[in-house]
Amino acid sequence: MPRSGDMAILHEWIDAYAGSEQVFEALTQAFPHADLYALSQEPGVTLDTGGRSVQTTFLDRPALRQRRNATLPVMPLAWRGLGVDKYDVVLSSHHAFAHTNRLAGSGTHLCYVHSPARYIWSPDIDARGDKWYLAPARLALQRIDRRAAQRVTAYAANSRAVADRIAEFWNRDAVVIPPPVRVGFFGETTDAEPSRDYLLSVGRWITYKNVHLVAEVADRLGMPAKIAGRGPDKDRILAAAENASVPVEVIESPSDEHLRDLYRNAACLVFPTVEDFGMVPVEAQSAGTPVVAIGEGGALETVADGVSGVFAEDVSVPALAEAVLAALPLAGDGPRKNAAQFSPESFHCAVTTWVGSHRGQTR
Numbered sequence: 001m002p003r004s005g006d007m008a009i010l011h012e013w014i015d016a017y018a019g020s021e022q023v024f025e026a027l028t029q030a031f032p033h034a035d036l037y038a039l040s041q042e043p044g045v046t047l048d049t050g051g052r053s054v055q056t057t058f059l060d061r062p063a064l065r066q067r068r069n070a071t072l073p074v075m076p077l078a079w080r081g082l083g084v085d086k087y088d089v090v091l092s093s094h095h096a097f098a099h100t101n102r103l104a105g106s107g108t109h110l111c112y113v114h115s116p117a118r119y120i121w122s123p124d125i126d127a128r129g130d131k132w133y134l135a136p137a138r139l140a141l142q143r144i145d146r147r148a149a150q151r152v153t154a155y156a157a158n159s160r161a162v163a164d165r166i167a168e169f170w171n172r173d174a175v176v177i178p179p180p181v182r183v184g185f186f187g188e189t190t191d192a193e194p195s196r197d198y199l200l201s202v203g204r205w206i207t208y209k210n211v212h213l214v215a216e217v218a219d220r221l222g223m224p225a226k227i228a229g230r231g232p233d234k235d236r237i238l239a240a241a242e243n244a245s246v247p248v249e250v251i252e253s254p255s256d257e258h259l260r261d262l263y264r265n266a267a268c269l270v271f272p273t274v275e276d277f278g279m280v281p282v283e284a285q286s287a288g289t290p291v292v293a294i295g296e297g298g299a300l301e302t303v304a305d306g307v308s309g310v311f312a313e314d315v316s317v318p319a320l321a322e323a324v325l326a327a328l329p330l331a332g333d334g335p336r337k338n339a340a341q342f343s344p345e346s347f348h349c350a351v352t353t354w355v356g357s358h359r360g361q362t363r
Contacts, residue, residue, distance in 0.1 A: 006033070006034075006087065006088050006089065007031055007033065007034040007035070007087055007088065007089040007090070007091070008034055008035045008036070008037060008086070008087045008089075008090050008091070008103055009024070009027050009028055009031060009035070009036055009037070009090075009091045009092075009093070010036075010037045010038065010079075010090065010091070010092045010093060010098050010101055010103070011024040011036075011037070011038045011054075011092075011093040011098065012038065012039055012075075012093065012094065012095055012096045012097070012098050013038055013039045013040045013041070013042075013059075013065075013068065013096075014038050014040070014041040014042060014045050014047065014054065015040075015042050015045065015065075016042070016045055016204070016230070017045060017047070018204060019114070019179065019277070019278075019279040019280075020093065020095055020114050021045070021047060022179070022180065022182075022279070023093055023112065023114070023158070023179045023180065024038075024047065024093045025047040025048055025049065026179075026180045026344060026347055026348065026351075027091060027093060027112070027351065028048075028049045028050065028052065029048065029049075029050065029348075030348050030351055030352050030355075031091070031352075031355070032050050034091070035052075035055070035087070036049060036052050036053070036054045036055065037054065037055050037056070037057075037082060037101075037103075038054050038055075038056055038057075038060075039056065039057050039059045039060065039075060039078055039079075040056050040057065040059050040060035040061075040064070040065050041054055041056055041060060042065060055082075057078040057079070057081060057082065058078060058081065059071055059074070059075070059078050069119070072096065072097075072117075072119060072120075072137075072141065073137060073140075073141065075096055075097040075100070076097050076100040076144055076148070079097060079098065079100050079101035079102075080100070080101070080102060082101060082103055083102075083103060084102040084103070084105050085102070085103075085104070085105025085106055085107070086103050086105070087103050087104055087107055088104075088107045088108065088359075089104065089107060089108045089109075089110065089355070089359060090103045090104035090107065090108070090109045090110070091110045091111075091112065091355065092109070092110070092111045092112070092152075093112050093114070094111050094112065094113045094114065095113070095114035095115050095117065095118075095276075096117045096119070097117065097141075097144075097145065097148070098111070099111045099113075099145075099148050099149060099152050100144065100145070100148040102151075104153075106362060107362065108153050108358055108359055108360060108361055108362060109151065109152050109153050109363070110152070110153055110154055110155075110156070110354070110355060110358055111152045111154075111155050111156070112155075112156045112157075112158070112177070112351070113155055113156065113157050113158065113162055113166060113174065114158055114162070114179075114276055114277070115158075115162055115165065115276040116145070116162075116165050116166060116169045116170065117141070117145060119138075120138045120141045120142055120145065121142065121145075121165065121169050122165070142169075145169075145170075146169070146170055149166075149169075149170035149171075149172055150170075150172075150363070151363055152172070152363060153358055153361050153362060153363045154174075154175075154354075154358045154361070155170075155172050155173070155174035155175070156174055156175050156176070156177045156351070156354055157174040157175070157176050157177070158176075158177065158178060158179050158276060158277040158298070159176060159178065159276055159277045159297070159298040159301050160176055160300075160301055161276060161277075161296075161297045161298055161300070161301070162174070162276050162277070162298075163175075163176050175354060177347065177350045177351055177354060178277065178301070178302075178341075178342050178346070178347065178350075179277055179279060179342070179347060180342070180343065180344035180346075180347035180348070181279050181282040181283060181286070181339070181342040181343070181344070182283070182286075182344065183282065183283075183286035183339045183340060183342060183343050184286075184343070184344075185256070185260065186259075186260050186263055186283045186284075186286040186287050187286040187287060187288075187336060187339070188260065189264075190264075194264050194265045194287075194288070194331075195265040196265060196266065196267040196331055197223075197224065197265070197267060198218075198223060198224040198225055198226050198265070198266060198267060199214060199217065199218050199221075199223050199224070199225040199226075199266065199267060199268055199269075199270050199324065200225070200226050200227075200228070200262055200263070200266035200267075200268070200269050200270065200284070200289070201214040201225070201226070201227045201228065201229070201269070201270055201271070202228045202229060202259065202262070202263075202269065202280045202283070202284070203229050203271075203273075203280050204229055204230065204231040205229050205230060205231030205232065205233040205234050205237055206231050206232065206233055207232075207233050207236075208273060209233070209272070209273040210272040210273050210315055211227060211229070211233065211237055211272070212233070212236050212237050212239075212240040213240075213270075213272045213315070213317060213320060214227055214248075214270045214272065215227065215237070215240035215241045215243070215244045215248045216240060216244070216317045217270055217272075217317055217320045217321050217324060218244060218246050218248055219243075219244040219245055219246055219248075220317055220318070220321045221321050221324060221325070222246060223246060223267070223324075224246050224247040224248070224249075225241075225246070225247075225248045225249070225270075226248075226249045226251060226262055226266070227241065227248065227249070227250050227251065228251040228252075228254045228258075228259060228262055229251075229252070229253075230252050230253045234250075234252070237250060238250055259283075260287070263283060263284050263286075263287035263289055264287045264288075264289070266284070266287075266289045267289075267328055267331070268289065268290050268291070268292055268324050268327050268328055268331075269281060269284035269289050269290070269291045269292070269309075270292050270320060270324065271291055271292065271293045271294075271299070272292075272293075272294065272312070272315050272320055273294065273315075274294050274296045274297040274299075275297050275298045275299065276297060276298050277297075277298035277301075277302065278293075278297070278298045278299060278302055281293055281299060281302050281303055281309070282302050282339050282342045283339075284335070285302075285303075285308050285309070285335035285336065285338055285339035286335070286336060286339035286340075287335075287336075288331055288332050288333070288335050288336050289331060289335060290308060290309045290310070290327040290328070290330035290331050290334070290335050291303050291308065291309035291310075291327070291335070292309060292310055292311075292312055292320060292323040292324050292327050293309060293311060293312070294311065294312055294314075294315055295311030295312070299311070302338075302342070303338070304334070304338045306330075307330065307334045307335075307338060308330065308334050308335040308337075308338035308339070309327055309330065309335065310323040310324075310326045310327040310330070311323065
């Protein structure tokens, strides 16, 4: 079959301008002539792709975008529907089933992994897949996922924690390339001294991220809090904010400039979840704001305990509150210096070198 191009870049779905979408955007900028694909793209979410459009699949329909969990079993089929053996090099941005695509065929298929699909491999972390009646589907999807992993030429992971999961679930090695974080943008300073007078939460409002606990931590410490983001857990977060005896402001979908101000003036970012990498803690640190995180997953690589933040002993309000008190004095240069290593320039250099080293290789 004649090939339609030299390179394609694929992403699972474009739902918001969040961490994985920012990585996809950075990949498109690193390879400005590649064709671009995604399962779906939410209207109103735009990326800087150099004027290129993103080709989507039959899953890019309003009813299906709103019921993404239900479409998981057909995602491999959607990727297959894009064709087979059409490109010399395919680079997949993966956190569900992107690596099941066959666009590279006999060519080079490289995969940058945000996480093996949490729904099927890590339901202990992401409870959306932890239902007894989903067990047969999980097992079937695990088999499909594991088979697809053997066809990929080489893997890169966003953190050591994800590389370990790739080895455990797929029996494949992966080089670690931390994702690009806009440390320059979020680290911009002003003449005014930061107020540092509230606790902050930033991120998608999804159940497993435990964002509602931030309001309870603020209540326990008698400190105001601001909770920024958006997502399906909104009602629980609003209820927690209303029940607090201190002011808790819930901010839905703040602009980048507003978010930068929130980071800059926060006393501490409270991040009560286990993430694969976690760009938010790095963004906060770039503004000089210390982070309270759980000492697991990507936080072990992005937060320097006792220097740029503090690890809570567990995901409980008392443990998080105790860690906040220890983290407050760390604001300033310690967090900023730690964040500097995760710049877009570092990512660009690492990912182009990785892709270049594997061009022409096959599995």
